[in-house]
Amino acid sequence: MSSQDNYKKWCEIDFEFLGNVSGQPYALQTNVYIQGVGNREQQIYLWFDPTAAHHTYRFLWNQELILFFVDNRAIRVFHKATDLGISYLDYQPMYAIGSLWNGEAWATEGGRVKIDWTQQPFVASYTQWNVTDSCKVQNATGTAGQHACYKKAHQSTYGQAPNLALSKTQIKNLRWVRKNYVIYDYCTKNATATPECARNWP
Template identity: 35%
Template sequence: MFLTGSGFESQLIYGSGYFNVRIKAPQTTSTGVITSFYLISRSSRHDELCFQILGKNGPPYLLNTNMYLYGEGGKDQRFRLWFDPTKDYHSYSFLWNPNQLVFYVDDTPIRVYSKNPDVYYPSVQTMFLMGSVQNGSIIDPKQMPYIAKFQASKIEGCKTEFMGIDKCTDPKFWWNRKQLSSKEKTLYLNARKTYLDYDYCSDRQRYPKVPQECGSYT
C-alpha cells in the first residue's frame, strides 16, 4: 500500500500554547481516509500530539488521538464523535504547556496528560503545526478527490527558535495554567464516560504491563 495525500505545516515554531483548528472532514464515502491535525517536533526521537478523524461510509465517526513521547508512540485513545464531522466545521485544539497537555473537541476536553516527575513529559522539544489528509488503508479511487478543509481559528503560542523552549514556561502566558477549570473537569469526565471507545492503557493484550505514563492521565 502506498500512502498519498496532501498537507501543510507552520513556518513558526512554538514552545507552548493553545492551538485551535476548525476542520471539515471529506464528505464523500471516505473509508480508509484519515484527516489529521498535529503538533510535532523535529528530531529522531520526536514528540507529537495528534488528532485523526477516521473516514468511513457514514456516522458514527471515530476520532483517534495519539501521542509520541521521545519517539515512542502507540498511545492511542479513540472516541466516538457526537456529531458528523463531514457536515460542518468543528474545533480540534491542543493546550500544551509545562504542566499539562489537553486535547479539546469543540471546547470539551477529552484527553488530559499531566506532568509527572517519574515519567517523560514533552517540555524540552519545540513543536510546529501540521495538518494532512491521506490514505491510512485501501481507498476507493472512484470516490476521489477527498477534500478536507482546515481553518486556523485561534493560534496563541510562545513563538521561539528550534530549541529555545525555556522562555515559553513563563506563567505570564494565559495558556500556562496548571489544571482544568471546574466546568472543564465536568465536561471531561462526561466525555470520557460517554464517548471513549478505546484506551491503550486498558489494553492488556497489546500491553500486558500497564505503560508507565498511564498514571499521568487525569
C-alpha cells in the same frame, strides 16, 4: 503538531480522523508521542458528523498538562508525570502540520474497511487557524532559543493558574467522554497499564 526531529527525539500531539462506514459515527484518534515513544493512542466516537460543518479542535499545552478539546469540550488530558519516569514535552520546538494520508491498513475498523478511491479527490479545509502565546524558535538545533520560548510559555496566561490543573467542568467533560464515547484507550489495551494512566483519567 510535530517536532520533525530525529526519531529518538520525535514528539507529536495530534488529532486524527479515522473515517467511518456510511451511517456510522466518525472515530477521532488522539496521540501523544514523546522523545521517540508513542503508543499512547485514544479513540473516541464523535457525537456529530465532522464533515457536515466546521468544528473547533485545539490543544492547551503548558508545563503541567496537555489538554485536548473538541468544540471547547475537554476530551483528553495528559498530565506531566516525570516523577513516574515518564518523559514530557519540554524544550521541544513543534511544527503545526495538516495532512491527508492513507491509513487504510489500520484506521477504519482496524483496517477492515479500505479507502474507496472512486470518491477522490479528498479535500480537507481549515478556518480560523490560530496559535496563541507561541514563540518562534530561531535556531531549532540550539537550546538557548528553546529555553527562552519555554520561559515565555510559563509566563503566558496558558502557563499560569487556573490552566495548570483541570477545572470542575473539564473533569465533568472528561468523565462524560469516557463513559459514552471512548472506543480505544492504550491504558486498557494491556493488562498492566503504564504508570501515568491512573493520573490521566479523573
